[in-house]
Amino acid sequence: MQKKSSATIYDVANRVGVSLATVSRVVNGNSNVRESTKRKVLDAIEELGYHPNAVARGLASKKTTTIGVVMPDVTDMYYSELARGIDDVANMYHYDVLLTNTDEDPVRETMAVNNLASKQVDGIIFMGNELDNEIINTIIGVDAPVVLAGSVDEAGKLPSVNINYIDAVKEATEAIIKNGHTRVALVTGPMTHAINRLHRLVGYKAALEEAGLEFDESLLFSAHQDYASGLQIAEKLFLAEASAAVTYDDEIALGIMNYMREHGKRIPEDFEIITANDTKFTIITRPQLTSIGQPKYDIGAVAMRMLTKLMNNEVIEETQVQLPHSLERRGTTINPNHVIQ
CATH class of the missing domain: 3.40.50.2300 (Response regulator)
Structure with missing residues (x-):
């Protein structure tokens, strides 16, 4: 059967002969649907090529399944490693990532946080070396949890993941x-x-x-x-x-x-x-x-996992996480038993 180019939830409901609410429950993973009905709805979704609208689902559930990431420099290898950890864990928990680059400009950082908040993201991960009073007040004022990754809050009030x-x-x-x-x-x-x-x-x-x-x-x-x-x-x-x-x-x-x-x-x-x-x-x-x-990937991954807990209102015992670091001895220092390259 040929798929419709823009099938809607109404088409799925009509195909199966169920209510829109039933289709919505199936799409959103609600378990309060009989298995036989669920299977028919999923088959219809596949046949018709229906793609649930994430924004519409967000309006209904008050969640967008999107998180924002504020990044000072997308070309910097350090921050890109953190971003990989964030993205992998976000995908694991079925969140989309909206990335913003600020070039370490405090004005752009404040704008980025406000813009992400206006898009009703479910949470934000902030990366950057400087957190002045304006950006901290902006973060505190956002109606969504925010976690710092590789960034230091002088007051130690914001959830963060770093090394010592x-x-x-x-x-x-x-x-x-x-x-x-x-x-x-x-x-x-x-x-x-x-x-x-x-x-x-x-x-x-x-x-x-x-x-x-x-x-x-x-x-x-x-x-x-x-x-x-x-x-x-x-x-x-x-x-x-x-x-x-x-x-x-x-x-x-x-x-x-x-x-x-x-x-x-x-x-x-x-x-x-x-x-x-x-x-x-x-x-x-x-x-x-x-x-x-530095465990860069892990810093991003742990920050994202902390954010998922905050977004789900779970209790977190430790919001100031410090991961272990090491000293990787190579050729720019004279080390015991080291052969100069």
């Missing part, structure tokens, strides 16, 4: 200090961002203090997350006579490494680098980049 950034940066800094370095630089984002001021910087200072080294502000640098910024920061590192650096982004680390090599520094014999995101960049370069290992 203090411990991670502390461990990385300690690893370099143990190799004999006393002028270790920290390259991070703006200090106005809570994740940098209250986490990365705190971990860095803790490692210096435990090693008996004084904090030197001339070894603290702020850079945008791209390769060009790495080249610019590398020149400053060179002038500051830093012998090693811990940085928060892989592209920045690549810029630093290439600049140092072009200016006669051997990696890692003369200059050591540890990066933080452990994307594919870390293993396709030579030497490979030592990095803080």
